[in-house]
Structures are given as C-alpha cells and as structure tokens.
Amino acid sequence: MPGSEAKLVWFVGAGPGDPELITVKGKALLDQADVLIYAGSLVNPALVAGSPAAEKLDSWGMHLDGMVALMADRVHQGKRVVRLHSGDPALYGSIVEQIAELEKLGIAVRIVPGVSSVFAAAAALTTEYTPRGVSETLIITRPAGKTLGKDYITELSQYPATLAFFLGSEHFADITAKLACPKDTPAVVIFHASWPDQRIITGTVADIAEKAQDAGITRSALLIVGRAVMGVGSGYQRSHLYS
Numbered sequence: 001m002p003g004s005e006a007k008l009v010w011f012v013g014a015g016p017g018d019p020e021l022i023t024v025k026g027k028a029l030l031d032q033a034d035v036l037i038y039a040g041s042l043v044n045p046a047l048v049a050g051s052p053a054a055e056k057l058d059s060w061g062m063h064l065d066g067m068v069a070l071m072a073d074r075v076h077q078g079k080r081v082v083r084l085h086s087g088d089p090a091l092y093g094s095i096v097e098q099i100a101e102l103e104k105l106g107i108a109v110r111i112v113p114g115v116s117s118v119f120a121a122a123a124a125l126t127t128e129y130t131p132r133g134v135s136e137t138l139i140i141t142r143p144a145g146k147t148l149g150k151d152y153i154t155e156l157s158q159y160p161a162t163l164a165f166f167l168g169s170e171h172f173a174d175i176t177a178k179l180a181c182p183k184d185t186p187a188v189v190i191f192h193a194s195w196p197d198q199r200i201i202t203g204t205v206a207d208i209a210e211k212a213q214d215a216g217i218t219r220s221a222l223l224i225v226g227r228a229v230m231g232v233g234s235g236y237q238r239s240h241l242y243s
Contacts, residue, residue: 013114042086133237162226
C-alpha cells in the first residue's frame, strides 16, 4: 500500500452495502485513513465504524466548494484523506466535479473501484445480465428528474438489452410508461441490494411500478427490466464456452 503521498486524495468505492463487499485495497485504505469523508446513509455504517480514522465526516449536505476546501486543507496538513463513495464511484458518483476542483488546487486523485449495486442485484437474483440468446447488452441509465431534464428511456428500450435504472425509486411509474418493450417483459425492483433488509419485488413492465408502490419502496432501489432477470428460466442458450 502506498505511503502518505503529498497532495493526493483517495476515492474509494464502498460497495453496494454488505461491508464484506469492499475490495481488499479499499479496506486497507480505510484502515490507514487519517480523514474519512463518507457518503452518509448510502454507505453501510459498519464500514465507517470499522475505520480507525481520527476524523470522520458525513458529506451529506456539504456543498462542493466546502467539501473540496476541507479535503485540500487536510491534504496540506499531510493527512491521508479517503473519500468513501457508495457502490462504484464511476456510476452516478458525481466525482468528476470533485476531481476537477481538486486538480485546480494541485491535488491529485486516485480511484479504487467498488462493487456496484447493479451487480449486487444480479447476485441477489442469481442471474447474469447477458445470458446467450437473451441479452448481449446491459444498459445502465436513469430517469429525468430534479437534476436531469431529459432522458432517453423510450429510445434505449427499443434495443434487445437488459435495462438497469438508477436514481428512479420515486419514478418507477414514469419509467415503465416510457418503455418501448412489451408490457409483459419481466421486471424486478431490488431494494438495498446486499443489505440485511434487502427486498426483491418481481413483476412485469405492466405492473412492477404498482407492486413497488404497494410494497412501500420509494428509495434506494434499482429497477431491472428484461428476460435476463428470470435467470435459468430466461430461455438462455448454452454458451460456446461450455459446449
């Protein structure tokens, strides 16, 4: 593991929720951090509690400028700063703007990837997103909302792909209304994939939004659409690897 490099911030993917799903390198950085800035309720508290960092700060409610100034200040004090993001920082992590501001201050960033909730969801379903003869493509997207003016759900859903929707727990009805695929296409909603309170709601494009609403799921959930969610019942063909 590298030493306490000058002018460097580590961005670490915490994984989907299960604290054992952080990478070995990510856990080592948590163990060696002097300052841990974590993404509030999105990160399992067990990971935060397990880090011996002298200073732990919840980034919930922090503005970009303030958070960057804080990280820069601690770096200039010679401290190892770890920014802990949920899942994998590369997916809806809003890290590019943080990196840009840190680079303006002469501070570099190193990223340790994490297990995304989209892959924890596949594990929970005991399936893969690209079974031969079912789907060769995984599309990861999000619906329009407060921070996105327009989405391309209708266009994207015209492809024979598995669709995974982030940041859509309050918009499942809007999402399914825009889907161009048949209404009987299988769909699932997975709340808190890999957490102890994980829940899986199964249905189709026609009824999954209503089922999720009836189950009281309004946050921290993924919507996955496509035959691949059916696992061994998806009608897959045997891979050439095992023929």
